[in-house]
Amino acid sequence: MKRMSMFFVILSAALMLATPVRAATQIEWWHAFTGRLGDLLAEQVNQFNASQSDFEVIQNNKGNYSETLNAGIAAFRANEQPHLLMVFEVGTATMMAAKGAIKPVYEVMKDAGVDFNPEAYLGPVKGYYTTTSGDMLSLPYNASTPVLYVNKDALSAAGLDPNIDLSTWQKVGAALDVLKASGNACPLVTAWQSWVHLENLSAYHDVPFATKDNGFAGLDATLSFNGPVQVKHIQTMGDWAKEGKFIYTGRRNEGGANFRAGECALFTESSAGYAGVKKEAKFDFAIRFLPYWEGVTGAPQNTIIGGASLWVMQGHSAKEYAGVAAFLNFLSTPDIQSAWHQNTGYLPITLAAAAQTKTEGFYDANPGTEIAGMQMTAKAPTSNSKGIRLGFFDQIRGIIDEELEAVWSGSKNAQAALDTAVDRGDLLLRRFEQLNR
Template identity: 55%
Template structure:
């Protein structure tokens, strides 16, 4: 829809012509001016928001738009589902080329470097909020969330929206049957291994399984032990970063999982969320997956669920550190009518309100992006009524993030993650040693990084 400014100018042109042609009609100039001045008040500016959320999450997203729209009459946020993250970003890129792009697009966190490389196509959020004079303080947002989406100077490039982190879930019923304390989540990798062996001996088909192999066992594993996945502050410091994930600690951990795989103390279930049903149906007693699946696990599991933080190796100095996020962020695209950006800035200010963030967090399982929303949720008694719901926030804020635990920004990381998971599968199946698999992941991943660097020489 036309912006209110354009509508105003159009109305002025129309009314000026009317005045010339109707000079002898009994209409006063004062009445004309009043009518012209009133016209923009009735013009509602539509702001397109392309997203990748379906089902219940999509309905919660649409509710955010509806609630914002009800607070004012100048702008209307119009959500539009475009498929999964890759499909949504691809659609936005093609739309930009034909000048039909939305003002807002939801982009998954590992595509941050790709969005930054789209020179001139994005409108950094810190600039948007400054230009539109909307209250905006980066210190109000959780550092472990915003760190993923800021530049080296701490400026927020996109708006954190749906953020999650991996946590540990366990089957309390199976813990009881194995003689384990159902109120005590295993904290370290040796404790996880010991518990999983007891569970297998007691008849569990699988001791431990995990979702999102690279996200859990490489990206968050390294952050939680304050180790880099790559040089240049995990890529935040430049496109010439080099992968370093084949360090001795990661090799040790993958080798341990591969050894456990032989007796199903650990049992690899596949990529993405393939492992979730195995925990929900009681097959695997311990599961590491996204904090955002907590609601689904509660609905679909017929046993009492326990929650814990991501395991760590206790002999690593400084561990545990803090985990990093998954999920997505909202990017603002350029070359939309100027007036739309005022509405986008107001919408982001609305999304930052503690009561809005608290409701989003409670209804979806995603992290609140501000400390105020976390404090409000706690004050409302949500965490008392929902044990385990606060673990993700506690884990993310365990310590101030470092260069190693702030996040990562590596070009073509969607492809690199596939490479990493391909090599992890080689290790888990016994076809390669952990060292050989991780060395190969680094070699193949670095080739992709150099390709991305050559394709973006100006960054």
């Protein structure tokens, strides 16, 4: 018995010695990144933790985007929410509507007394997450925009000039004819069809995806992506699919594997696909501007972003919010942002980071990586190209996917498919409006 109590004394003494005095306030961050992106994210966190001793950020992966959002929602219901939650861009309207669950970033920054200038952020990136009155609600974290990846070797093999002009869909169409005639089995492939070929197509041609400034101006927006520009594009893609010039591989970025393996000649995908293509492609590739339809007034406008932003959750102490503010500020510093931009292909979220990347000579060493930024900032965004803010948008994308699949398989024409998608999506928008009245 005596020996036993002696043992406990020693044990507790050892424990006391082993546990350092932890004064640091802990900040929890739930995110959706694994693999290389997860490593890069962890590195940012470690850098922040090493740079000061008041706060400690703890990062946790909670699955993919949807799963992370669900984990955040479930945690909020159980009053166990993290301080920071990564939410993909289609969840923006859901988060904005949840006023009691989130604490707007501009408010967090103001309360903490941190110097915060929204003007330092890239317009189109910031615009997606700001209210119409200019208040930034969430901090953009990873933002990308679609570009065209070109397999130059495949073009040469088909007898085309590898540096051929592919700036318009008309020119792409002509190139696809040649590729197909030369026996190429996969002339064109895409990732994220709704994002690239409807959402960005609409913004790029300055036509509305939805009324009410794509939903920015009110919950009573209705979908309007069944206009002539969109129908023409989807019908053309459908014809290409029938002729074997456009190969459909799935709703997400399944086509990336085919392109990186060298099977496909052209690939429309997020600028963030750069890291993967650069690492795996055993052929000469180039990045080009996303093509547009020549003859459409206003085109090319600017493209819009995809990706995720960081939302601050309600229900924490002022001291913890001070830590959140310090961390968000740290994430926005030019060094962190330019490294992130160069490593991943995501856009630099601040103007300073973009400038720094340029002076470091990254764009000269890696031609094509500047295209995404240029394409987004070429013109001041219009009400059609600021972004999209619609409730139940994830489900609406699902509906669009389904209807587009009907076009690719030839069972519907573009007009009928887009009309149906609009009708079905509008029902969901009315539900969202009803909920948030």
